[in-house]
């Protein structure tokens with residue numbers, strides 16, 4: 582759809598944000614990115630983030646980018662006053678479960694206060710259409726599988742990170758009830774993995790990765806000696822945890838489909854959608870798939886379960902198919918192949934000079 586509408590993307594230089602920016606540019610949206618670089622790389626604090634530079638090369642299109650913090654109301658307001666913004670996609674957040682337990686205030690401050698400032702500035706500038714990056718963590722411990730959008734949320738959220746996603750969803754609901762001009766879609770991601778097939782952009786976690794796929798990829802490329810597998814006595818196919826992995830490009834397309842929904846004049850208020858494949862894969866199944874895609878050995882050791890981890894989690898994504906015309910198309914082989922392409926071309930992430 583050729584549209585020329587303008588989307589403000591918070592956290593646009595990050596992993597899911599950058600892949601969504603590619604998709605938006607390909608669908609002829611104008612993109613403005615805001616990112617404070619807390620988890621994104623730039624050569625200097627005043628330069629465009631490296632991920633966005635690479636996207637400009639990849640797409641031949643330009644991105645307006647501000648290295649600012651969403652919590653700074655004045656700076657944010659200036660962006661809204663400078664550009665005519667149609668929609669906001671809100672990715673900016675801190676996202677480490679473990680870190681959130683150690684530094685809860687930092688997470689509440691960044692993720693909840695930051696969202697409140699953003700929503701306030703949006704309201705004041707009459708921009709009232711929002712897509713939010715939520716997470717399957719809002720469901721807490723599954724009462725039944727697969728998880729559908731009617732599953733209770735907020736019960737048994739075991740860590741501050743998950744609670745921030747739940748609270749922000751509640752704030753969005755209240756905002757939509759208070760003002761009928763607001764429409765807000767919350768996309769509850771399952772486990773995003775993979776990278777753009779060009780190998781130019783991908784996931785670049787700082788420090789020890791929290792998530793399985795970047796950990797496996799760093800072992801394959803020789804950055805880490807072995808993978809720790811947390812628990813092998815769960816009630817699953819092989820005893821290791823089962824999750825619903827989704828290719829980040831499928832996820833990116835889901836955001837564009839969510840924006841399409843705003844063209845439907847009957848669409849009002851708050852609505853959540855699951856974005857997952859609907860299929861669960863165990864840790865050891867992922868290790869096998871990655872070995873096949875990379876041709877590398879992945880040494881691993883079984884260690885204790887992590888507190889708060891659950892045996893299995895996977896989505897019922899049928900609502901997104903019905904109402905957003907979206908479903909995941911890429912399988913585990915594509916997820917592993919594209920991750921390996923990115924990791925092997927960029928063994929040290931965006932700081933790898935040879936990737937250009």
Ligand SMILES: NC(=O)c1ccc[n+]([C@@H]2O[C@H](COP(=O)([O-])OP(=O)(O)OC[C@H]3O[C@@H](n4cnc5c(N)ncnc54)[C@H](O)[C@@H]3O)[C@@H](O)[C@H]2O)c1
Nearest residue numbers: 592595596597616617618619620621650651673674714716
């Ligand atoms: N990757 C996952 O496994 C996953 C799963 C479910 C939900 N999510 C959510 O999706 C969103 C994107 O995740 P991601 O994996 O791309 O993370 P990411 O860390 O790669 O991207 C987030 C970006 O937001 C920026 N940011 C953080 N706080 C900011 C602030 N106050 N002001 C401006 N910029 C700020 C960071 O610098 C980073 O570039 C997050 O909200 C995350 O919670 C991610």
